[in-house]
Amino acid sequence: MDAWWQCEVPYPYVPQEILDATDSVRASLPSKYCDPKIAADLFEQVIDEFLLCDDLGLNVLAIEHHAGINSLLASNPMLLGILARQTRQVRILTLGTLISLRQDPVRVAEEYATADVISRGRLEIGFVKSGGSEMASANANPINNVERYWEAIDLITKALSHHDGPFSWEGKHYTHRHVNIWPRPWQQPHPRMWSATGDPDTAAEVGRRGLVHVLVLRGPEGTRRAYAAHRKARAEAGLPKVTTDNFAYAAFVYVGDTDEEGLRVGSKLLWFLHTSLKSAPQYSRFLPGSIEPHLAPQVYRSAPRPGATILSANQNAARLTSISVEGAQAQGILFAGNPDTVYRQIMEFYDQVGGFGHLTLIGRSGYMTHAESEKGIRLFANEVLPRLRAIKPVTVD
Amino acid sequence: MPDGVSSNAVSPLTAERLSIAGVDLEVVRRGAGRPVLLLHGLQNIQPDARFLDLLGGHAEIIAPSHPGFGSSSRPADFETVYDLVHLYLALLDSLPHEKVTVIGLSFGGWLAAEIAANSRRLDRLVLVDPLGIKVSDRETPDILDVFNTSPAEVRRRMWHDPARWAPDYDAISDEDLVVRARNWEALCLYGWHPYMYNPQLKRWLGTIKAPTLVVWGASDGLVTPAYGRAYADLIPGARFELIAGAGHHPEIEQAETFAETVARFLAR
DSSP, rough: EEEEEEOOOOOOOSSSSHHHHSOOOSSSSSSSSSOOHHHHHHHHHHHHHHHHHHHOEEEEEEOOOOOBBBBBBHHHHHHHHHHHOOOOOOOOEEEOGGGGOOOOHHHHHHHHHHHHHHTSSOEEEEEEEETTTHOOOHHSSSSSHHHHHHHHHHHHHHHOOOOSSSEEOOOOOOOOEOOOSSSSSSSSOOOEEEEESHHHHHHHHHHTTEEEEEEESOHHHHHHHHHHHHHHHHHHOOOOBBGGEEEEEEEEEEOOSSSSHHHHHHGGGGGGHTTTTTOOOGGGTTTTTTSSGGGGGHHSSSSOTOOOOOOOOOHHHHHHHOOHHHHHHTTTTTTEEEEHHHHHHHHHHHHHHHSSSSSEEEEEEEEEEOHHHHHHHHHHIIIHHHHTSOOOOOOOO | TTTTTTOHHHHTTOOOEEEETEEEEEEEEOOOSSEEEOOOOSSOOOTHHHHHHHTTEEEEEEEETTTTTTTOOOOOTTTSHHHHHHHHHHHHHHSOOSOEEEEEEEEHHHHHHHHHTTSSOEEEEEEEEOBBBOOTTTTSSSOOOOOOOOHHHHHHHOOOOHHSSOOTTTTOOHHHHHHHHHHHHHHHHHHHHTTTTTTTTHHHHOOOSOEEEEEETOSSSSSOOOHHHHHTSTTTTOOOEEETTSSOOEEEEEHHHHHHHHHHHHHO
């Protein structure tokens, strides 16, 4: 098993009374509450933490979110460029530029090819569907978002792997008549690709395409279901079986010297759920296209009627907002404790979902300090990672 | 009778189906007399709407639900106002009448204006709180962003008397909520960008030949009466009438006054 460390660079330093009074900490919270001097300190600390990961051989991961306290990483390629140059040995996963929000996938391909060359072939390219408040922030039509997602992936893939002069793309959502990117990527035909999704339809397509399939904070049932949809779609399409290397899981992870320390510091990560998910109804349950219309009676009413079983992404977010530390541990959302405990929790979850080859760690969030973060990185890299590395990919039915 | 246009042999509260250019549409019909194509706004027409009965006393109302709204189908690549305009031009051509009046409400007012600038078959045009053009400067939105504004604020600005008229999602039926979710999705698809207007339409409003009435709810906070006056000024000879005690839906909040205003104009 491989592991990837990330910090979304959240900005928790907004007065609580402001956060309590606003209906959304994303998309509409005025940026006057973001002090650029504090933001600069945060970036400096977090980039140092990424470099510490590089020293310790722990892979790194860069995400993207827009216009909220949950993340200052509005521009994924900016961080990617820094990591490509400043790290020296680990692999770098972008997870990723929110491609269905970008007007021109060819430009995204240029950014990725450049980062792959600067890093001399250490880039991995992950795609995230986006949604929610990101639609308002990016002026992106929430209807057809998934169509744009796949078409953008197709165009980026071709732009990265086609090296014989300009080609033309006249798709449904993107037209670009003269695609010929320089530099071409270091890795041929293109860096390995990942996709993050929990919904079964997208999971099936991820499976058919053979992308590394990452689930974020989905817990055992949702994760197992999505991996199963991936495998089933491959089997139905007559494609070869894949190993656990095709599956990844993202959780909050913190390792302390003792269980007490691991849990005390690790529980700070839940700030992300408790505070930074607050999103106004127009960006969440009333966002057009975010639910199938037949689910509207469960979602549009102020309280869902009894018997509602299908959790939409919005409902999943609502459930996470109020989760306890114990609940987060029981759900495989938080792995925290001493090295033995964390290893055991990861492997229990591994067994529950049928195995995965990549653990992506949300390693710093909320009010966790730089020193706490670095300590957790060291303990994970030194005490847990070697044991995970011993777990080899296996084929799962 | 042309293909797909059937007689009024069904119950007045039941929607009929109509097939235009391969698109299966739900259609509400009411009344008799001069033909009126009624194009709905943010929601499809409720068959039990009071204004339908009132207008039906003066005209034969044909009110389709736009593709993706109500129970009308939406073909996979039918996604733009361009598609809607061509669909309704084809629908006009399918009617046996030489001349047809078009009434457009809100989003449907945008469609009606586009159609009027494209067809010589209109004998009258009535625009009711229409969307569709850009009037103010680039940093002043004319049309309230119903997708990116809190539902409470949209409700407040949509209605003169929201407590009486705004739908209560906790009270309405499952079926109606499903329809509203469908409508919401289709509206977003058609109107997200540029938000609820066609940058080119303003130029062509001057070519509209049909006598035009622009009706506006005095309390409309979605698109203000000032926007309405600017809209009317761009259409040669258009009359502008304000309806007191109504927001974005004068046809609902002041059904009698609305129907009288329209009937008076049609009788001129």
